[in-house]
Amino acid sequence: MIEHCGISRDAGGLRSGLEELAALAGRFHAEVRVPGTAEGPNPELEKALRVADFFGLAQLMLRDALAREESCGAHFREEHQSAEGEARRDDANFAHIAAWEHRGDGAEPLRHAEPLRFTTLQPSTRSYR
Amino acid sequence: MSSLPDPQLPAGPIAEAWRRSREALPLISPLRKRNLTLLVVGTGLAGASAAATLAEQGYRVRVLSFHDSPRRAHSVAAQGGINAARAQAVDGDSVSRLFADTLRGGDFRAREAGCQRLAEISSAIIDQCVAQGVPFAREYGGTLATRSFGGALVSRTFYARGQTGQQLLYGAYQALMRQVAAGRVELLCRREVLELITVDGVARGVVCRDLLSGALEVHTAQAVLLATGGYSNVYFLSTNALKSNASAIWQAHRQGALFANPCFTQIHPTCIPSGDAYQCKLTLMSESLRNDGRIWLPASAGDERAPAAIPEDERDYFLERLYPAYGNMAPRDVASRRARELCNAGHGVGPGGRSVYLDLRDAIAREGRQVIEARYGNLLEMYERISGDDPTDTPMRIYPAPHYTMGGLWVDYPLMSSIPGLFVLGEANFSEHGANRLGASALMQGLADGYFIAPATVTAWLSGHPTPTIADDAPACREALERARSRIGALFQGGGTLPVDAFHRQL
Amino acid sequence: MTSLSGASGSLSLNLRIWRQDNPGEPGAYRSFRLERVGADLSLLEALDQLNEQLIATGERPVHFEHDCREGICGSCGFLVNGQAHGPRAATSVCQLYLRQFADGATLTLEPWRSRAFPPIQDLVVERSALDRLIAAGGYCSVNTGQAPDGNAMLIGQEQAASAFATATCIGCGACVASCRNASASLFVAAKLAHLGQLPQGQPERRRRARAMQQQMTAEGFGSCSSNLECEAVCPKQISADWISWMHREAR
Incomplete structure (x- = not known):
């Protein structure tokens, strides 16, 4: 995840991230060993439950990063940068909140968009040069 | 769900929009509150403050914590401070400036009404915490001290040395324990929430596992508040505490709660890098x-000389070179990205070439070792403890690491998710930080949600909706129990040989 | 001094660890050997590594409390060779690094022992008695929304700093575990001193002091043994002078 969906992201990396993730999640369920039982304290079971959830979350993060075809804030897409390597935001197409709907574990989630309206401040470009 | 629920944004001009909408929110009688049970999951800043406040208002509150004590929640580790726009500011700060900085800092990917509300509430948070006995730093004259933080041109960050999160959390924790003693909060520790219970589409409870007995428990309530923090631990190495899971919000998402902006994750540039494959935490x-x-980094790739052996003209002070105006104080995302680019190009130092130097040499030459040690004493000691290197002799090695997630469960302006009756607070929701959070704003948001927003909006929702009592063995509860049981069972059936961490490490 | 940047090397350790399946069964020490572990790992990371080996061999992993691993949450804590949080001063056990120890060293790891901290499993004990001490009165009674302006009370810089120093207690329980009477005096004194030094804490000051000390007795903590081991092991270096201050408070 840190490689494909960390400090900077690009479509190729995100797509291969999705593939590697699917493979890893599959291997996890087949090859993991959770010692002990569900009775009594079992920190390894706690760990296994959360890592199983992280696979689902990671997939959603990758999908969201792939769908947001702009660079904004902490989300930097390699494809969307200026000649100086600075972020290029796309207000015409992405001034919205992406809200994902789960439609079953195997199914594609649905991406909703909640448009953002700015009445007092208009979007400006950050510059630190 | 064919479309998004209405975000319930306030109408009219943005200034004072929260005050206007709060005054219009319906109330319910104290007598009725006594008969309503609310479930709060998580005891960090948002959860503890919400639970304490709702109990003070007369509700019956049941609190679930993953830890052995509410005081362990990861809010405790926040260092820097908490922002607030105070009326007495002498440097021209104001509610509208804090609003503007938050919206700009988030790169215009947050709701302006939410940012405005945060700024509007910020000052009352400081008052509340002071009254609880939070020992904020003071000026010699006795007034509250402030310092400046990244992304702002004014001094609005209130702090308690480098342990602001700890002190604010203990304030909320003590308020919570006061309600426990008063019998209005039932505190259940060492419980992990595994499933959300919905009845006719409304959140009415959770299934959790008692981490000592292993028993699965059903807890029902008239509404559920999740304040379970963020999901940075999806990345194996992050600055989050090891048990900071995201299970409650993820399982709520699987039950229908929308998840907003999951890709907005913040990576902090100055973390102590990993030195060993078995290191599990940054x-x-x-x-x-x-x-x-x-x-800085060596100007030529693959230069493996010790830092002291690299002459001045062969060092690349890359942030100063690329950003002459801000230099080493370029924002978090920019600094992180430039460091990564150069490490990928082979300039990185340390094991695997995965770090950059942060060098105090020139500051020590300019101001003297004692001044620098006094200014950063505890940080330098922490670095020395972890790395074994003395940062006043050898440049520190740092690398970016995930530490905060702006994304989270989608909520409307009253902090309710797309599942009615399910409220989401603090880092667990997708918040007002847009695509990038400003320093010292996380604590502000957690406490705004918990002390001031949710107590008002939860009451408003309860007043307008039926609040049936759900039996623990209702069909919806049994189904949720079954889901939890089968997920646990599946984990024991693999018959594999590898420990969980072997997979998490690859994630 | 070994260093992260160079080849910092590795070492082997003999770990003698208290194993106890549950409170109803007697525990015993078990010995394990860790071969060539990285010297830059923390002791808890070495236990993580040991646990991976135990999982591979089908043995139950060692149970220990931990969370933030940066010395602030207060979750971790056990005795290392008889010393709470190990040999380094002002350090919780998660911040203890292996380079501290000699190659081939034997470390005995043992849980906190106190009547008020019932055992759970291995190195884990139940410390909720500390929460009940806070519930007995370790707060200022102020409801949300009732607060006056934070600058309405002026608090001198040194007064605020002194209150802060006592407020840094992380509730780990090391003071109790290291006291021969298993007293929680330092824990209670720290909270009384934090609030008692501030104007906000004055209205309830006497009541708080009495209630917290009564609760301390009710939970089965002993009285102060005056041997000051609590101060020596406190990861936050809270001064035991506050204990004598506390004794004057309850009068």
């Missing part, structure tokens, strides 16, 4: 070090 170093430290 430690954050306050970015205040960048005020005096110069960040």
Whole structure:
């Protein structure tokens, strides 16, 4: 995840991230060993439950990063940068909140968009040069 | 769900929109509150403050914590401070400036009404915490001290040395324990929430596992508040505490709660890098070090000389070179990205070439070792403890690491998710930080949600909706129990040989 | 001094660890050997590594409390060779690094022992008695929304700093575990001193002091043994002078 969906992201990396993730999640369920039982304290079971959830979350993060075809804030897409390597935001197409709907574990989630309206401040470009 | 629920944004001009909408929110009688049970999951800043406040208002509150004590929640580790726009500011700060900085800092990917509300509430948070006995730093004259933080031109960050999160959390924790003693809060520790219970589409409870007995328990209530923090631990190495899971919000998402902006994750540039494959956690170093430290890498790729052996003209102070105006104080995302680019190009130092130097040499030459040690004493000690290197002799090595997630469960302006009756607070929701959070704003948001927003909006929702009592063995509860049981069972059926961490490490 | 940047090397350790399946069964020490572990790992990371080996061999992993691993949450804590949080001062056990120890060293790891901290499993004990001490009165009674302006009370810089120093207690329980009477005096004194030094804490000051000390007795903590081991092991270096201050408070 840190490689494909960390400090900077690009479509190729995100797509291969999705593939590697699917493979890893599959291997996890087949090859993991959770010692002990569900009775009594079992920190390894706690760990296994959360890592199983992280696979689902990671997939959603990758999908969201792939769908947001702009660079904004902490989300930097390699494809969307200026000649100086600075972020290029796309207000015409992405001034919205992406809200994902789960439609079953195997199914594609649905991406909703909640448009953002700015009445007092208009979007400006950050510059630190 | 064919479309998004209405975000319930306030109408009219943005200034004072929260005050206007709060005054219009319906109330319910104290007598009725006594008969309503609310479930709060998580005891960090948002959860503890919400639970305490709702109990003070007369509700029956049941609190679930993953930890052995509410005081362990990861809010405790926040270092820097908490922002607030106070009326007495002498440097021209105001509610509208804090609003503007938050919206701009988030790169215009947050709701302006939410940012405005946060700024509007910020000052009351400080008052509340002071009244609880939070020992904020003071000026010699006795007034509250402030310092400046990244992304702002005014001094609006209130702090308690480098342990602001700890002190604010203990304030909320003590308020919570006061309600436990009063019998209005039932505190259940060592419980992990595994499933959300919905009845006719409304959140009415959770299934959790007692981490000592292993028993699965059903807890029902008239509404559920999740304040379970963020999901940075999806990345194996992050600055989050090891048990900071995201299970409650993820399982709520699987039950229908929308998840907003999951890709907005913040990566902090100044963390102590990993030195060993078995290292499982990265430690954050306050970015205040960048005020005096110069960040550099060898100018030629693959240069393996010790830092002291690299002459001045063969060092690349890359942030100063690329951003002459801000230099080493360039924002978090920019500093992180430039460091990564150069490491990928083979300039990185340390094991695997995965770090950059943060060098105090010039500051020590300019101001003297004692001054620098006094200014950053505890940070330098922490670095020495972890790395074994003395940062006043050898440049520190730092690398970016995930530490905060702006994304989270989608909520409307009253902090309710797309599942009615399910409220989401603090880092667990997708919040007002847009695509990038400003330093010292996380604590502000957690406490705004918990002390001031949710108590008002939860009451408003309860007043307008039926609040049936759900039996623990209702069909919806049994189904949720079954889901939890089968997920646990599946984990034991693999018959594999590898420990969980072997997979998490690859994630 | 070994260093992260160079080849910092590795070492082998003999770990003698208290194993106890549950409170109803007697525990015993078990010995394990860790071969060539990285010297830059923390002791808890070495236990993580040991646990991976135990999982591979089908043995139950060692149970220990931990969370933030940066010395602030207060979750971790056990005795290392008889010393709470190990040999380094002002350090919780998660911040203890292996380079501290000699190659081939034997470390005995043992849980906190106190009547008020019932055992759970291995190195884990139940410390909720500390929460009940806070519930007995370790707060200022102020409801949300009732607060006056934070600058309405002026608090001198040194007064605020002194209150802060006592407020840093992380509730780990090391003071109790290291006291021969298993007293929680330092824990209670720290909270009384934090609030008692501030104007906000004055209205309830006497009541708080009495209630917390009564609760301390009710939970089965002993009285102060005056041997000051609590101060020596406190990861936050809270001064035991506050204990004598506390004794004057309850009068």
